[in-house]
Amino acid sequence: MRSRSELRATFERYMEVFNHFERLPLPVVAAVQGLCFGGGLELALRADMIFASSSARFGHPEQTLGIVTLLGGIYRVAERAGRARASEWALTSEQVSAAAMEHAGVVNKVFPDADLLAESRTFVEKLAMGPTRAYAAHKALLRAWANGGVAAATRPCST
Numbered sequence: 001m002r003s004r005s006e007l008r009a010t011f012e013r014y015m016e017v018f019n020h021f022e023r024l025p026l027p028v029v030a031a032v033q034g035l036c037f038g039g040g041l042e043l044a045l046r047a048d049m050i051f052a053s054s055s056a057r058f059g060h061p062e063q064t065l066g067i068v069t070l071l072g073g074i075y076r077v078a079e080r081a082g083r084a085r086a087s088e089w090a091l092t093s094e095q096v097s098a099a100a101m102e103h104a105g106v107v108n109k110v111f112p113d114a115d116l117l118a119e120s121r122t123f124v125e126k127l128a129m130g131p132t133r134a135y136a137a138h139k140a141l142l143r144a145w146a147n148g149g150v151a152a153a154t155r156p157c158s159t
Contacts, residue, residue: 014039022046023143025136027127031120032056032098033113038073045076048139050106051120052098053113058106063093079146080106 002010021028021043030047036058044050044058052058060073078086081104089096101107111119127135145153 018043018046023139025139026132027124027135027139029120029124029127031116032058032107033116035059035095037061037095042073042076045073045080045106049108050101051109051111051116051123052101052107053116054098054110055113056098056101056107056110057095058089058098058101059093059095060090061093063091077106080104 027049028047030044030050031052032044032050033053033056036044036052036056038059038061041058041060074086074090077089081101085104088094098107098110102110109119141153144155
């Protein structure tokens, strides 16, 4: 059994990796097919956009295990879908369909299973031809907004 300090170090390492993924200065698109639960959901939520196959299912299984979502899943769902849905899905460990996640604003687009990879690749290739510095700036603005609202996002940059 791991000690409390070992568990804390592991958690901090995971959080650091997930935070790094989220802060990449380029668009990140998650393509989800099948089950996307727990840490997989928490990682997918770090992407700028989530595309899903129609058969994809999302959820927080932590409630059934008697633990909490430690890597940011519950509040990232709340940011995208609202507090009520985030609470319901986390507290019940419900498996949520891709269509429901799209309707709630968590998933950007849902494609038939056979089309997910091709549609995702087409979209990402389009982004790759775009203005990458502008993408980085947009991500920084959205992060400022998420952290402090419109006032924070409209403050002049201090660089």
